[in-house]
Amino acid sequence: MRRALILLFALLTAVPAGAQRLPDLVRPEHYSLWFAPDLNAETFRGKATIRVVLGSPADVITLNAVDITFGQVSIAAAGRTQTGRVSVNPAAQTATITVPESIPAGQATIEIVYTGILNDKLRGFYISRAHGRKYALTQMEATDARRAFPSFDEPSYKATFGIALQIDRRDSAISNGALVSDRPGPEPGTHTLTFATTPRMSTYLVAMVVGDFVCRSGSSDGTRIRVCSTPDKRGQTGFALEAAQHQIKFYNDYFGIKYPFGKLDIVGVPDFAAGAMENAGAILFRERLLLVDPAGASPAARKEVAGIIAHEIAHQWFGNLVTMKWWDDIWLNEGFASWIGSKPLAAWRPDWRVALDEVSDTQATLATDALRSTRAIHTRADTPEEIDALFDAIAYGKTAAVLRMIESYVGATPFRNGIRAYLRKYAYGNATGQDFWTEMTRVTGKPVDAILKSFVEQPGAPVLSIENRCHGGAGDLTVTQDRFLASPSSTPPAQTWTLPVCVRPTSGQPRCEMVERRQQSMAATSCAVFANAEGRGYYLTEYSPDQIRALTGDMARLTPPERVALAGDEWWMVASGRHDVDVYLSLVPSLARDTVPTLIQALAERLAFTASELVAADGRSRFEQWTRTQFDPALDALDRGRADASDEATQHRHATLLTLVGVTGNDVSLQRRAVGIATAYLDGMPPPPALAQAWLQVAAAAGDAALHGRYVAHLEKLANQPEEYYRFLTALPWFRDPALAERTLNLALSPQIRSQDVAPLIAGVIERPWSRDVGWAFVRKQWPALVERLGTFQGLPGIVMSLGHFCSQERAAEVRQFFAANPVTSSERGLQQALERIETCAAIRARQAPALSRWLRSAEP
Numbered sequence: 001m002r003r004a005l006i007l008l009f010a011l012l013t014a015v016p017a018g019a020q021r022l023p024d025l026v027r028p029e030h031y032s033l034w035f036a037p038d039l040n041a042e043t044f045r046g047k048a049t050i051r052v053v054l055g056s057p058a059d060v061i062t063l064n065a066v067d068i069t070f071g072q073v074s075i076a077a078a079g080r081t082q083t084g085r086v087s088v089n090p091a092a093q094t095a096t097i098t099v100p101e102s103i104p105a106g107q108a109t110i111e112i113v114y115t116g117i118l119n120d121k122l123r124g125f126y127i128s129r130a131h132g133r134k135y136a137l138t139q140m141e142a143t144d145a146r147r148a149f150p151s152f153d154e155p156s157y158k159a160t161f162g163i164a165l166q167i168d169r170r171d172s173a174i175s176n177g178a179l180v181s182d183r184p185g186p187e188p189g190t191h192t193l194t195f196a197t198t199p200r201m202s203t204y205l206v207a208m209v210v211g212d213f214v215c216r217s218g219s220s221d222g223t224r225i226r227v228c229s230t231p232d233k234r235g236q237t238g239f240a241l242e243a244a245q246h247q248i249k250f251y252n253d254y255f256g257i258k259y260p261f262g263k264l265d266i267v268g269v270p271d272f273a274a275g276a277m278e279n280a281g282a283i284l285f286r287e288r289l290l291l292v293d294p295a296g297a298s299p300a301a302r303k304e305v306a307g308i309i310a311h312e313i314a315h316q317w318f319g320n321l322v323t324m325k326w327w328d329d330i331w332l333n334e335g336f337a338s339w340i341g342s343k344p345l346a347a348w349r350p351d352w353r354v355a356l357d358e359v360s361d362t363q364a365t366l367a368t369d370a371l372r373s374t375r376a377i378h379t380r381a382d383t384p385e386e387i388d389a390l391f392d393a394i395a396y397g398k399t400a401a402v403l404r405m406i407e408s409y410v411g412a413t414p415f416r417n418g419i420r421a422y423l424r425k426y427a428y429g430n431a432t433g434q435d436f437w438t439e440m441t442r443v444t445g446k447p448v449d450a451i452l453k454s455f456v457e458q459p460g461a462p463v464l465s466i467e468n469r470c471h472g473g474a475g476d477l478t479v480t481q482d483r484f485l486a487s488p489s490s491t492p493p494a495q496t497w498t499l500p501v502c503v504r505p506t507s508g509q510p511r512c513e514m515v516e517r518r519q520q521s522m523a524a525t526s527c528a529v530f531a532n533a534e535g536r537g538y539y540l541t542e543y544s545p546d547q548i549r550a551l552t553g554d555m556a557r558l559t560p561p562e563r564v565a566l567a568g569d570e571w572w573m574v575a576s577g578r579h580d581v582d583v584y585l586s587l588v589p590s591l592a593r594d595t596v597p598t599l600i601q602a603l604a605e606r607l608a609f610t611a612s613e614l615v616a617a618d619g620r621s622r623f624e625q626w627t628r629t630q631f632d633p634a635l636d637a638l639d640r641g642r643a644d645a646s647d648e649a650t651q652h653r654h655a656t657l658l659t660l661v662g663v664t665g666n667d668v669s670l671q672r673r674a675v676g677i678a679t680a681y682l683d684g685m686p687p688p689p690a691l692a693q694a695w696l697q698v699a700a701a702a703g704d705a706a707l708h709g710r711y712v713a714h715l716e717k718l719a720n721q722p723e724e725y726y727r728f729l730t731a732l733p734w735f736r737d738p739a740l741a742e743r744t745l746n747l748a749l750s751p752q753i754r755s756q757d758v759a760p761l762i763a764g765v766i767e768r769p770w771s772r773d774v775g776w777a778f779v780r781k782q783w784p785a786l787v788e789r790l791g792t793f794q795g796l797p798g799i800v801m802s803l804g805h806f807c808s809q810e811r812a813a814e815v816r817q818f819f820a821a822n823p824v825t826s827s828e829r830g831l832q833q834a835l836e837r838i839e840t841c842a843a844i845r846a847r848q849a850p851a852l853s854r855w856l857r858s859a860e861p
Helices: 005-009 231-236 238-255 299-314 331-340 342-348 354-369 384-388 393-410 412-426 433-444 448-456 545-553 560-575 581-585 597-614 617-637 648-664 668-682 689-701 705-715 722-734 738-748 755-767 772-781 783-790 796-805 809-821 825-858
Strands: 026-038 043-054 058-064 068-077 080-083 085-089 094-103 106-117 124-130 133-139 160-168 172-175 179-184 190-195 208-211 214-220 223-229 263-269 282-286 322-324 429-431 462-471 474-483 499-505 511-515 519-524 540-542
Touching: 026 058, 043 058, 068 085, 068 094, 080 094, 133 282, 160 172, 160 208, 172 190, 214 231, 214 238, 223 231, 223 238, 231 238, 238 263, 238 299, 238 342, 238 412, 263 299, 282 299, 299 331, 299 342, 299 648, 299 689, 322 331, 322 412, 331 342, 331 393, 331 433, 342 354, 354 393, 354 560, 354 597, 384 825, 393 412, 393 448, 393 499, 412 429, 412 433, 433 448, 448 499, 474 499, 499 519, 511 519, 540 560, 560 581, 560 597, 560 825, 581 597, 581 825, 597 617, 597 648, 597 825, 617 648, 617 825, 648 668, 648 689, 668 689, 668 705, 689 705, 689 722, 705 722, 705 738, 722 738, 722 755, 738 755, 738 772, 755 772, 755 783, 755 796, 772 783, 772 796, 772 809, 783 796, 796 809, 796 825, 809 825
Parallel strands: 026 160, 223 263, 263 282, 322 429, 462 540
Antiparallel strands: 026 043, 043 106, 058 094, 068 080, 068 106, 085 094, 124 133, 133 208, 160 190, 172 208, 179 190, 214 223, 462 474, 474 519, 499 511
């Protein structure tokens, strides 16, 4: 599953704490499920017939159920049917069926007639509203299948599923299996759709979609593929189909196992809490992350859509075919899909240069792993809230980065052979992390188990301090590893990792050695080396300031991924107080005209932070002038946006430079031009798609109430154009006037904004330095309304985490005090990380702001 926007890191549920594992007595074999949703009443009727096997005689069976009203319940076994009595435990989300006489060991059949609600919280079986009508949709991961049907709702309880839906005769439905029959009735005005029985899978992968969806069909390698949407958006499904067709073929070849679920439906739905969900044979998406306007889509949107499709289709093998035994190994699903998802993109579109994105993703993950409050990849989780807290940057990004490091070390072909062996061994079953690294070690003959255990079982990331003593043109390296902590006021605990370190001379080939001790010597063939070849290692490197200056002078000899890694690592040295900020800023002139878009994006983000949090008021204009001086030439070379470059990398860089110069550099002339372009856009003359969002943001930064009003009014015209809608919606937090920030916040809670977009919009206001205080005041004032609108499943955690953008001990105290009085138990780790980020920023400011002031006084403008 891909989490959407900022919420990728914190989509959590709220339930009382306490162990909630089912007793290991009964194992399901097959579910026959019948549903009759009533969209008008927002309820549904259901019948579940579950064939199970009892390991020993019993007169009680406990399964999962929540928000379900039980009707008739019976258990049949050994030729006898008994009526069951049901007792529910809402806190544990279980229902216990008791029968008068003991059921013998062996096979039995449970039959349950029940009713449920189509809730409005985007979980389980839920209601969605769009286009003047209602839809019934599902989102079962991690522990919400129990809201749709009584079940053994744990991943190790795999079974086959036969699903039937009785729905309005005007509607259609999609489920995991192929449609095998469509018959009128039996009730007036309805028809019943019956779907093929699925292969063995876990309950969280069950999917149902009810509404007026239409589909575009294709096939790949013998698999039928459909991309579906509401009728008004069918014209935007072509690109997704093209991407899916390529990816199925790629994965079939890579895994050596043909796509295992018969058919594949990919559906864009109006309301969805996650970014997308990999239900077996029926993947659901937010519309924005699936649908592409063939005429007006930006290159970035196409790449993002293709990437998320690749992630979700990869899950059909990693997660669906082979599933973790328990949620503490969710990294076997999410991290693996994140790791392999770039491979079909690289094969299909080499111009996308996904290797650069991978290095950037590693840097982004370190922002979480550099915290004291981070977690180990393998973390115990028993309750639904603990389970959902595992869907974070560690499960996705850290796992993917570690896998890339190991693959680079053992070699692509041996690594693929290990993956194939693992999937074949555990197909249609469950596995643990130890199962994976044991099989990989056996096949590759390399110590994959030792490397993975050191990264999976302990939190944090290593920083390698590199000392290179030069003798006659050769180097003598000493590598010292410690745990890296971002806060300059923190002392790291003593930790070591087992990891491959690949050192590349700036004029030669890399040489890799296994580092296992805190301090270790390595031979080098050059006095100038880069200690993370191609940026593939999951570690940071610390060079001395003199080494940094030497690498800066030899920058052209570093590969693009290495330049991204170097700039990223050096920023972390500044953040942790190992170096002063002037060392990082000395890199900027040599990188400002670099053509690598992800590198320019990273520079832009760090300079924006520097401008908002480290620059004193009396140095602001000088820093803005310095920023313009560094990046104006690159922007001028792109003709200030008057020409749309043909290659996508240049367009990406161009868009980044617009916001960097226009907002961080506060270029007034560029802002005026942006307002003119935004006004023309509103009048029907859009800029090039790749630059549209950047122009809207720069214009907003200089915009007034009239422009804000036009942005908001324009949203109502864009219901059928998801990408353009979100260009304008996400530009609203860029308006600097506090009164306009207040308008944006009030809009967020209005009926005009879909519930899936409320939290991201509020978080966007809090993330902007000029509106942070307004956003925080709004959250405190409107907290009861936010809880009522969102629940704690799909929004509040993202808002809580956005508060980590504050940068003072005073704000940290306020946040801590507010949530002590208004606890959100599901966001406990997110709150701790937000507080740590605030405190870390305050420590960075205390350390670096004086150093920056000194540097600004001496730097040339």
